[in-house]
Amino acid sequence: MLRLPALWLGLGTLLCLPHSPAGRPSTQRLSKGVDWLTRYGYLPPPDPMQARLQTEEGLHDAVRMMQKFAGLQETGILDDRTLAMMDQPRCSLPDIIGTSELMRRRKRYAHSGSVWPVKELTWSVRSYPQASGLPRDHVRTLLFYALQAWANASALSFREAPGAGADILVQFSRSFHEDGYPFDGPGSTLAHAFFPGEHPISGDTHFDDEETWIYDPQATQQGGGTDLFAVAVHEFGHALGLAHSSTKGSIMMPYYQGPVGLPHLYRLPPDDALGIQTLYGRRQLHPGEDSPARPIPTQPRIPDLPPHRPTQQPRPPAPDRCQAHFDAIANIRGEVFFFKKKHFWRMQPARNLVSLEPAQTQRFWMGLPPDLGAIDAVYERSNDSKIIFFIGQHFWVFTDTRVDPGSPRPITDLGLPEGVTVEAAFVWGHNGKTYLFESSHYWRFDDRAGNVEPGYPRPVTLWKGVPAGLDDIISWNDGSTYFFKGTQYWRFLGGSVEAESGYPRSAPQDWMYCPGSPTASPAPGPRGGSREPGGGQCLCSGALPGPLPAFLTWALALAWALR
């Protein structure tokens, strides 16, 4: 039944800070910073057993380390330059691998800790870029020279071996691509590779096919596209066992640094050459050879390729989760999905957000209209677990993440009057009935019959304590029903039709990991956590309505998980 693809990488780290005194970064900067630092290994994932809190000091140290790695001034503060660096396109592998690594991090090249037992490796391309239009031969040629750069500096050699059995399988993929590390569309993460090992995926190298991959070695600035050769040299470094380096000029720096010149003339920077030699040794000169250069297999000559620069599609701006004002909220298979504009956040049954950063709705729910602006309401149908999206005067039916043929249909097919839009929809856990809301009225709907019940609409005021014009409503697995509007939410216990006292409360604070958001209620509820009046200390473990996750899919631990 549950076949939603695993989504995204890091867990949000719960940040514990007093109310923002002067000089503190805003909540938005803070959560962006914390999410980034967690994703790339500078902050530990939240400890599922202890609900470990991130201290201000810990954050300082992490920021400082990130700044050091990136060659920025080490202030320990999430300043503009630091946040701008976090916006740079980069490799999606973490910079810091494991906490012990964190302690003995050197300036020089770093090893992942795994290495191929043989010196002759095979490679093969499984899929090519779709969108960027870089011709296949050019892709193969660029990859060939990217591997050659490593071969020339070490005792390694590479042979192209078509088929799925090669050591290094290269693919261009979008979004979810069956390894649990989905790509994120244009910009941000560009590619990743798996360290050497026994697992079939070891050595495999994936490029985000929503980047605009180009070949334009003369270009000095980035812009207009991402240089495939430069990124391939970097990723193959991982596939051979090198981790990220903080050395200026190293190809193993995590950030994309633009084109690196003509592929057939490219030489590895000294730091990277040294790094690969310590893993695989230097090239051995054969008797009679007067140059270390090995004859290389015939390949089309790179310099004849014309520069290739298609235009880039812009990435839709991501909304801020701490502003709440969601378009739709739904309980789907026990997880809560918060939709806003073209994005959504996903909360697992243990009430942890899968990521603080939103995912793009159309990449997940394939078949929504391409000009999607906002979704009005979403719910999981009670009779067959299909997922219903309401947008304007129409509804779409999904089986898991695929749209059913015949969608969309007009809302009037459900027995609703002409001109109605469904702004909130939920199945009440108390009686299993479906309720559809529009501003100040609601209908009870029979999922089996596919029609509204007689005697409706009725006024929203029958649900005591909530205003009209709700954003959306969910029944949650604690048996309660939650009504959302703007930045507030109300809880209805069990079958009660009256909001619990102490509500409304702040939705960003209680659902969206936004410490310091305005609290809607003066009296913190039992789940709301409490703050010392002095602001020096806070008990943020209660800031989330429930315990922290009991799972450890902190995906970027891929180096260990797949070894």
Ligand SMILES: *[C@@H]1O[C@H](CO)[C@@H](O)[C@H](O)[C@H]1NC(C)=O
């Ligand atoms: C390998 O490196 C040597 C210099 O160390 C250079 O002369 C030779 O052209 C390089 N060969 C390739 C294929 O990069």
Ligand SMILES: *[C@@H]1O[C@H](CO)[C@@H](O)[C@H](O)[C@H]1NC(C)=O
């Ligand atoms: C569930 O109900 C809808 C009408 O709301 C109907 O079209 C659909 O076929 C039903 N599914 C099952 C499995 O009964």
Ligand SMILES: [Zn+2]
């Ligand atoms: Zn990398």
Ligand SMILES: [Zn+2]
């Ligand atoms: Zn991948």
